[in-house]
Amino acid sequence: xxxxxxxxxFLSSFILSSKGNFDIQCxxxxxxxxxxxxxxxxxxxxxxxxxxxxRNKTGRCNKQFLCCPRTFKMSSKSQLYxxxxxxxxxxxxxxxxxxxxxxxxxxLSNPQANYDFRTRWLFFDxxxxxxxxxxxxxxxxxxxxxxxxxxxxxxxxxxxxxxITSNISxxxxxxxxxxxxxxxxICYMATRKQHRRQGLGTRLLQQIVxxxxxxxxxxxxxxxxxxxxxxxxxxxxxxxxxxxxxDYLPSYLDHDPHHITNHAYALRLxxxxxxxxxxxxxDSKAIHMNxxxxxxxxxxxxxxxxxx
Numbered sequence: 589x590x591x592x593x594x595x596x597x598f599l600s601s602f603i604l605s606s607k608g609n610f611d612i613q614c615x616x617x618x619x620x621x622x623x624x625x626x627x628x629x630x631x632x633x634x635x636x637x638x639x640x641x642x643r644n645k646t647g648r649c650n651k652q653f654l655c656c657p658r659t660f661k662m663s664s665k666s667q668l669y670x671x672x673x674x675x676x677x678x679x680x681x682x683x684x685x686x687x688x689x690x691x692x693x694x695x696l697s698n699p700q701a702n703y704d705f706r707t708r709w710l711f712f713d714x715x716x717x718x719x720x721x722x723x724x725x726x727x728x729x730x731x732x733x734x735x736x737x738x739x740x741x742x743x744x745x746x747x748x749x750x751x752i753t754s755n756i757s758x759x760x761x762x763x764x765x766x767x768x769x770x771x772x773x774i775c776y777m778a779t780r781k782q783h784r785r786q787g788l789g790t791r792l793l794q795q796i797v798x799x800x801x802x803x804x805x806x807x808x809x810x811x812x813x814x815x816x817x818x819x820x821x822x823x824x825x826x827x828x829x830x831x832x833x834x835d836y837l838p839s840y841l842d843h844d845p846h847h848i849t850n851h852a853y854a855l856r857l858x859x860x861x862x863x864x865x866x867x868x869x870x871d872s873k874a875i876h877m878n879x880x881x882x883x884x885x886x887x888x889x890x891x892x893x894x895x896x
Contacts, residue, residue, distance in 0.1 A: 669696075670753060675708060683747060684791055688757060688783075693741035712741070715756050719778035722845060727776070734763040734775040742795055744788050756780070758788035762796060765812070771856075772800050774813040790869045793829050797857070798865050811857045814840060818847040823855075824894045829869040830862065831855040832881040833889035853889055872896040 668677045668691075677691040684690065695708050712731045717723055735741070740762040749755035758779040765773045774796065779788050800811050814837070815822055835854040843850050858881070864874040872895065885893050 668752065675711060675753070677743075677752065680742070680795065684744070684788075685786070687747060688744045688786075688788065689747055690791070690795065691743050691745060691752075693743060695735060695739075709735075711753060712761070715743075715753075715759060716776055716778060719756070719759060719780050720846075721781065730775065731761065734761050734773075738764040739775075740799065742792060744783075744791070746783075757783040757786075758792055760792045760796060762799070768812075770807050771810040771812050772796070772803070772808055774811065777813075789825060790829070793826075794865055794868050797859070797862060797868060800859055801862065801865065804859060809859055811859070813855050814852040815855055816841060816844060816847045816849070817851045817853055818849055823853065823891075825869070826855055827894040828896050829857070830875040830877065831857045832877075832893055833885040833891050834881075836889045853891065870896075 666679045668679075670676075674696040676694040676696055678694060680690040680692050709728060709731055712735070713727045716727045716731070717725050741759065742762075743759040744757045745752050745755060746757055758777075760777040761775040763773050763775055765771060777789065777792060779786075796811060800808050811831075813826070813831070815826065817823075817836075832855065833853040834856050837852045837854060839850055840852040841850040858878065861875050861877060862868065863876055864871065867874040877895075882893055885891050
């Protein structure tokens with residue numbers, strides 16, 4: 589028994605200390621998964637290849653935890669399910685400009701003992717790195733914190749996408765902040781460079797506000813976020829949509845290669861000010877701004893809000 593426990597301890601220590609590089613990507617767009625050979629005491633991170641082991645198992649993983657290739661194509665179905673990462677996409681509303689489709693992303697539970705839960709988090713991590721053009725960034729822990737705390741994700745995908753999960757045009761991740769019972773917090777919102785200036789950011793904000801208004805019965809009164817003080821394009825978009833700065837937080841954010849500072853503005857939208865969601869960000873009558881919020885932005889953040 590003593591020998592067996594020592595062997596098990598050695599194996600577990602070896603595996604934990606050798607978990608390789610989780611950023612390795614397969615040619616089929618999937619994250620490479622790790623496997624450990626208990627006979628040769630070797631650890632490997634590699635991609636599966638189509639062949640005998642993958643027949644009739646498209647999108648599933650074999651006993652060595654290696655996923656078979658699968659193209660997750662656009663479909664007219666109201667719900668799509670990615671078996672490899674246990675992500676379900678639910679279609680929301682009508683297509684935008686006959687070019688983009690909006691999905692709500694759900695994370696499904698998987699009771700299998702050998703299921704690798706990292707796959708779902710790595711999907712979000714890779715997508716955000718692509719959208720923000722930050723290949724070396726690590727969003728891992730903040731994504732888990734957001735998604736496990738009543739997290740919600742929305743994403744726009746081009747209608748001509750050959751693979752949905754690798755062609756997301758814009759995405760936002762929301763959560764309920766642990767220290768707040770009356771607000772929804774926007775953890776991330778980003779649009780892929782080639783799809784900017786198409787109104788996708790505005791449409792995502794409208795969807796967020798629509799969701800929050802439906803949760804007013806649960807006590808939701810605000811939608812909050814933090815924005816880099818030098819991210820002027822994003823700040824002006826949020827202000828035109830009704831958000832106002834209420835606090836300045838020096839050195840609050842992680843370092844961002846796109847900006848020389850990591851100072852942040854804390855922004856907040858009062859849901860009671862919203863009068864029309866569908867024209868939000870486009871019509872000044874869609875929201876009634878309280879003069880106090882504008883004064884607070886000037887006093888606390890030294891920032892005069894941009895108006896429509």
